[in-house]
Amino acid sequence: xxxxxxxxxxxxxxxxxxxxxxxxxxxxxxxxxxxxxxxxxxxxxxxxxxxxxxxxxxxxxxxxxxxxxxxxxxxxxxxxxxxxxxxxxxxxxxxxxxxxxxxxxxxxxxxxxxxxxxxxxxxxxxxxxxxxxxxxxxxxxxxxxxxxxxxxxxxxxxxxxxxxxxxxxxxxxxxxxxxxxxxxxxxxxxxxxxxxxxxxxxxxxxxxxxxxxxxxxxxxxxxxxxxxxxxxxx
Amino acid sequence: xxxxxxxxxxxxxxxxxxxxxxxxxxxxxxxxxxxxxxxxxxxxxxxxxxxxxxxxxxxxxxxxxxxxxxxxxxxxxxxxxxxxxxxxxxxxxxxxxxxxxxxxxxxxxxxxxxxxxxxxxxxxxxxxxxxxxxxxxxxxxxxxxxxxxxxxxxxxxxxxxxxxxxxxxxxxxxxxxxxxxxxxxxxxxxxxxxxxxxxxxxxxxxxxxxxxxxxxxxxxxxxxxxxxxxxxxxxxxxxxxxxxxxxxxxxxxxxxxxxxxxxxxxxxxxxxxxxxxxxxxxxxxxxxxxxxxxxxxxxxxxxxxxxxxxxxxxxxxxxxxxxxxxxxxxxxxxxxx
Numbered sequence: 001x002x003x004x005x006x007x008x009x010x011x012x013x014x015x016x017x018x019x020x021x022x023x024x025x026x027x028x029x030x031x032x033x034x035x036x037x038x039x040x041x042x043x044x045x046x047x048x049x050x051x052x053x054x055x056x057x058x059x060x061x062x063x064x065x066x067x068x069x070x071x072x073x074x075x076x077x078x079x080x081x082x083x084x085x086x087x088x089x090x091x092x093x094x095x096x097x098x099x100x101x102x103x104x105x106x107x108x109x110x111x112x113x114x115x116x117x118x119x120x121x122x123x124x125x126x127x128x129x130x131x132x133x134x135x136x137x138x139x140x141x142x143x144x145x146x147x148x149x150x151x152x153x154x155x156x157x158x159x160x161x162x163x164x165x166x167x168x169x170x171x172x173x174x175x176x177x178x179x180x181x182x183x184x185x186x187x188x189x190x191x192x193x194x195x196x197x198x199x200x201x202x203x204x205x206x207x208x209x210x211x212x213x214x215x216x217x218x219x220x221x222x223x224x225x226x227x228x229x230x231x232x233x234x
Numbered sequence: 235x236x237x238x239x240x241x242x243x244x245x246x247x248x249x250x251x252x253x254x255x256x257x258x259x260x261x262x263x264x265x266x267x268x269x270x271x272x273x274x275x276x277x278x279x280x281x282x283x284x285x286x287x288x289x290x291x292x293x294x295x296x297x298x299x300x301x302x303x304x305x306x307x308x309x310x311x312x313x314x315x316x317x318x319x320x321x322x323x324x325x326x327x328x329x330x331x332x333x334x335x336x337x338x339x340x341x342x343x344x345x346x347x348x349x350x351x352x353x354x355x356x357x358x359x360x361x362x363x364x365x366x367x368x369x370x371x372x373x374x375x376x377x378x379x380x381x382x383x384x385x386x387x388x389x390x391x392x393x394x395x396x397x398x399x400x401x402x403x404x405x406x407x408x409x410x411x412x413x414x415x416x417x418x419x420x421x422x423x424x425x426x427x428x429x430x431x432x433x434x435x436x437x438x439x440x441x442x443x444x445x446x447x448x449x450x451x452x453x454x455x456x457x458x459x460x461x462x463x464x465x466x467x468x469x470x471x472x473x474x475x476x477x478x479x480x481x482x483x484x485x486x487x488x489x490x491x492x493x494x495x496x497x498x499x500x501x502x503x504x505x506x507x508x509x510x511x512x513x514x515x516x517x518x519x520x521x522x523x524x525x526x527x528x529x530x531x532x533x534x535x536x537x538x539x540x541x542x543x544x545x546x547x548x549x550x551x552x553x554x555x556x557x558x559x560x561x562x563x564x565x566x567x568x569x570x571x
Contacts, residue, residue: 074433086428103433
């Protein structure tokens, strides 16, 4: 579904991604792991059109999309749940979900999609008129995921979904991601938490200094002390 | 009763009341009611830009002036009839407003405010000093507007035009802010990165916000020139900008209803303190400051709580206004999260 080849990204005079290549199969979940500054988020931002690549190819469903603007990426079906949730805190839960459909014309279909998000996250239905900024971290993560789903993605990019959440909330979030996968959604997840990656992803790539240092099955990764010690500081 | 006092019903009642003013009131009150209509257009247009789209711009008075000068000069220099000069003035202001979106792509907050303020001062300088085109600091009187074959005097004809423009532009703003345009504006205001991640084209929507705001201010300006029968630079200075901001902030940022309330209060206050013109800048500056400090969500927020209004996509009440029975955010948040 997604094929990245020899991707290079620079911030000014600094090369932050070097010759990155990997694939995300249709209905697959792939995890990107690595320490701070290894380039994980930059990959997601390049896929969202927030950062233009200097070289390389991004093919999604056979179409070359490297350098496309963010709105074209979203319309093509690639939607990101940004790091730190970034919910619109002044807006209600329902308005946040509505804003997820910002690029879609209004109408009944949007309301039907909101109802579907509520069936996925019943807690959000209870709090639909509350300000998103007043919700707990776990609930805000549900808002952020629900809001991204409102754009009807075919590939969901998730940037550190577990960061800042209590362990019990992380478990619930893993269940959510597995549930979304079961519905046929393809996902690319950036994580620092190896446990989360191993629980949800099939394949994983470990980044170090802007390049892929290790690729393999996610569940094997957690049992590979060399990778954990060399690249993830465990 | 609460349903009866909904924002929609109140706006409808206000416009019905304003529609009968020329039949019941003398010329002075017709003029004041006309100013209310024009400040409603100005406040709603500015609110689209700063309250909904979150762009801190200070060029609204300049756009107001560009609309007035655009329409007036087309009449004075080229003999363009008013029915054509009015939309032309509004369109010239709209184009100028769209140009202002270019710095907004790179700047935000106080830096954008400074650039737009510089643009406003430059516009004022051009109005005051380009004598051969703008007639200089003394201003000029556009030709008299003929409403024939309609049996209307100039004041009543201008009042009718202002009423129609205000009703149309408020209706448009109300619907646009409830549509995907409003959703995109609010998303852009509350988080540019998150908005981009949702596929909102910042260039397009910033340009649209500035263009709409310019069109509203330009329409009000073109009407203002017709209402006064005179166009001069002193009407579009920094005080005018303070007045527009005061109407928006007093009424309520990010609320169409708030702008309408703010405009009504502003014009009434202007009339009350007209005798003390020298203190006007201090009075409105102080009022603006007081609202920012003590009632930052404006009068509309008080009414929302009293009357249970629900205007979509407006700024929400903060934790201080959460109902007592509800747990506070701090209480609901788990320590580990």
